[in-house]
Amino acid sequence: MQSLDVAQAHAGSAARLGWWDALREPVQRRLDAWFSDPALYRWAIANPLTRWVTRRRTERLFDLMAGFVHSQVLLSCVRLDLFALLKQRPLDLEALAQHTGIEPSALQRLLLSAVALRLLEHRSMGRFGLGPLGAPLAQQDGIAAMIEHNNLLYQDLLQPVEFLRDAWAGSMAGYWPYAHGKMPAIGDTDAADGAALAPVARYSELMASSQNFVLQEILGTYSLAGHRRLMDVGGGKGRFISAAARQYPGLELALFDLPPVLQVAVDNLRAQGLFSRVALQPGSFLTDPLPQGADVITLIRVAHDHCDASVRDILRNIFQALPPGGTLVLAEPMAQASGERPQPSDAYFHYYLLAMGAGRLRSHEELAALMRESGFAAVTLLDNAMPIHARILVGTKA
Secondary structure, rough: OOOOOOOOOOOOOOOOHHHHHHHHHHHHHHHHHOOOHHHHHHHHHOOOOOHHHHHHHHHHHHHHHHHHHHHHHHHHHHHHOOOHHHHOOEHHHHHHHHHHOOOHHHHHHHHHHHOOOEEEOOOHHEEEEEEOOOOOHHHHHHHHHHHHOHHHHHHHHOHHOOOOOOOHOOHHHOOHHHHOOOOOOOOOOOOOHHHHHHHHHHHHHHHHOOOOHHHHHHHHHOOOOOOOOEEOOOOOOHHHHHHHHHHOOOOOOEEEEEEEHHHHHHHHHHHHOOOOOOOEOOOOOOOOOOOOOOOOOEEOOHHHOOHHHHHHHHHHHHHHHOOOOOOOEEEHHHHHHOOOOOOOHHHHHHHHHHHOOOOOOOOOHHHHHHHHHHOOOEEEOOOOOOOOEEEEEEEEEO
């Protein structure tokens, strides 16, 4: 396995202990011993005042153990098309068994499991309907596409320790051709061949279908009204540029990506009637200078796919392409920064990017430091509504 970037040590794990850490260290060790003592568990579960804490921790630990089963219940519901089916009307077990071709005794276990996970819920007359967590899956095709795609990651993680020793030998690594230098080369005469474009179209479609929430976060948080020309770097099929075109009719637009990716984008833009509005600019943001003329550049879910050295190259390239006063809008999932409480979503992205074979999950502090290192004088973290989809950094060229 190739070498990966190593994140900087957490702020609380400095090489030398400060006076506060020196005082806290023996207390933390005593708490570790205390919380792992079976006698404490027996006392806590017997005490009505502490029982709820012990129960909650036990339930959370059980959820961690059962997480793979939960993911497979979700995947099964997607593959059996239960969410789309129950969106039309609630159905009973017999009707669902007839539709899915699954024996009622087995299907009932799936349905009851989905109810327990709030994906489905019981309705009158023994019927099943959409639950609060299943309703969005009936509306958003991108969520179902990502759930199906994650099955590659599940396969890679069947032997988790072996996965850590050779993460890039699995199915996920083969899905992303650009992560391992397998993209058709610029100027390659065979790039237009259907077989060569197939993997490009495959991952471009997945990125486009799963980008809806991200582009809503960006367009709902940062206004492009004060800009004249937008260039989306690494924009894939043009999902974001299309949304920006509809929201800002007077904005000039450009899409920069590898030539095979832009060939896939052409059909998407033509289907939406936007082909004449978007300038397609082929090239590699790692090796080719970016075209100038845009006063705002967006970099959406790109940095976390690359190592630190490549991110520096991309950011310097963007900085050089922007005019004085130009703006970079960087949006992607970000790890919790020092002082912030770690979130379970961080664990998912750490492993997903490891399996993909490139990049890593960075905090907004790390990305802001890379942006400043590349020349951006002012870097601001915006407060957006749903940071689990993406967090947004805005940098200005002085």
